[in-house]
Amino acid sequence: MARPVRLWPLIATIGAAIALEIVPLPDVLQGFRPPLPAMVMIYCAMMWPQRFGIGTAFCIGLCLDILHGQLLGQNALALAAVTYVTLRFHLQIRIFPLWQLTVTVFALLAFGAILQFLVEGVAGLAPAGLARWTRVLSGTLFWPLVMGVMDRLRLRVEFRRSSFN
Amino acid sequence: MALTSVEREPGHYRSETSGFRMLLLCLLAIALMVLDHQNQHLIGVRKALSIMLHPVQVVVNAPFNLGRSLAEITESRAGLSSENEQMKQEALVLNARLQRMMALEAENARLRALLDSTVKVGDSILIAEIVSVDMNPYRNMIVINKGGRDGAYVGQAVIDADGIVGQITRDRHFSSEAMLVTDVDHAIPVELARNRLRTIAVGSGELDHLSLPFLPVNADVVDGDLLISSGLGGTFPPGYPVAVIRNIKEVTGQPFLQVVAEPAAALNRIREVLLITPQGGDEFADPASTMDAAGLNEAAPVAAENDAPQEAPPTAEATP
Numbered sequence: 001m002a003r004p005v006r007l008w009p010l011i012a013t014i015g016a017a018i019a020l021e022i023v024p025l026p027d028v029l030q031g032f033r034p035p036l037p038a039m040v041m042i043y044c045a046m047m048w049p050q051r052f053g054i055g056t057a058f059c060i061g062l063c064l065d066i067l068h069g070q071l072l073g074q075n076a077l078a079l080a081a082v083t084y085v086t087l088r089f090h091l092q093i094r095i096f097p098l099w100q101l102t103v104t105v106f107a108l109l110a111f112g113a114i115l116q117f118l119v120e121g122v123a124g125l126a127p128a129g130l131a132r133w134t135r136v137l138s139g140t141l142f143w144p145l146v147m148g149v150m151d152r153l154r155l156r157v158e159f160r161r162s163s164f165n
Numbered sequence: 166m167a168l169t170s171v172e173r174e175p176g177h178y179r180s181e182t183s184g185f186r187m188l189l190l191c192l193l194a195i196a197l198m199v200l201d202h203q204n205q206h207l208i209g210v211r212k213a214l215s216i217m218l219h220p221v222q223v224v225v226n227a228p229f230n231l232g233r234s235l236a237e238i239t240e241s242r243a244g245l246s247s248e249n250e251q252m253k254q255e256a257l258v259l260n261a262r263l264q265r266m267m268a269l270e271a272e273n274a275r276l277r278a279l280l281d282s283t284v285k286v287g288d289s290i291l292i293a294e295i296v297s298v299d300m301n302p303y304r305n306m307i308v309i310n311k312g313g314r315d316g317a318y319v320g321q322a323v324i325d326a327d328g329i330v331g332q333i334t335r336d337r338h339f340s341s342e343a344m345l346v347t348d349v350d351h352a353i354p355v356e357l358a359r360n361r362l363r364t365i366a367v368g369s370g371e372l373d374h375l376s377l378p379f380l381p382v383n384a385d386v387v388d389g390d391l392l393i394s395s396g397l398g399g400t401f402p403p404g405y406p407v408a409v410i411r412n413i414k415e416v417t418g419q420p421f422l423q424v425v426a427e428p429a430a431a432l433n434r435i436r437e438v439l440l441i442t443p444q445g446g447d448e449f450a451d452p453a454s455t456m457d458a459a460g461l462n463e464a465a466p467v468a469a470e471n472d473a474p475q476e477a478p479p480t481a482e483a484t485p
Binding site: 015033070072073119 | 191194195197198200229299304
């Protein structure tokens, strides 16, 4: 039985994360844009595993592929795989203290980046360069912030107060 | 921990994490990627999805549009009138240059007719604006606000006032994606304006330089040479400025020079671009009427002489 939760705020949050992915930034900062859709997806999969599964992740990934003009399915595959791992370990990850969770998120984001790197290699596309890895780093650094925002949101969208954290 | 015990009830999250579903999704993703990589099979799917995602782009672009129009509204009268003044002068200079161009074009057409070669044709132009969204953090791509609906097509050349910007790689319905000349996947056939030496300019991934890896050590190339599109390959119309050579390095033992060129178009500052469609018509049918419209200003020729070495691109018939 799924925990009762208001879905619309969460869907809006995911939409905002996707929109932030294409908000123009100065060229210097381009490579440091945190991968917010992946981070929000990890959080949602961790907290509401029955609501947000690999199917959701796949759809978000497809949206990113279109918006970025990348190979259709590249982000989808990576994000679905990251979510799959998150779901597998969500009970352990959820009770980690923040620093351990941040390290875990780093590992998850790096896993996604490696998958995309492999896909590019197999498809014979020009590799993305350093930006892919700096984005993983900035995502890790931004995780505590995202976590804080999402935790607040969680208190709002869950009908009963959560006993975690 | 009542909640966890609820979740531990059989069948629920286990089904979410089932390896079988993941396997199916993996296969689906791989199938999509393979089909998309062949480039032809998923155009419909891609278009449908990008139409669905068009609102996201509009929303992201909206504040930037608003800021721009606010800046326009609050522009002071003095600023406007000085800008107007400046534009009038610029128009004067351009008109003067245009007069000379027409004479040259007519001459060119006569000479070509003498040589029995085909007359160079005019290009029609579509003005597009760059949508303020970042496409891909890893590539040099832009989104422009003209799509298949407006007549933009894949492979169409994109230029700005200073030179070639890139080409359209995907047309969505309401907008299209263009690859800049500096993208690592992009190469453009060029020739040196000075001696018509042909070569290829390859993107470097940085917005401010192109590299020319195929110039032999003994090639006649100097700093400051202008590269124009050669028109070979058929994607880009010939004669538009592409880049200016900035740095030539000879590496001992290497058969080729390492040449770096700076794109003529200001790729990181452009806001409006032109989409060129090469046309089959003869542009010499109507220069007389444009000549009248240009108004043969008596004061104009003075200013025109100042920047003579500038390469003038072929005239284009504006059909917005």
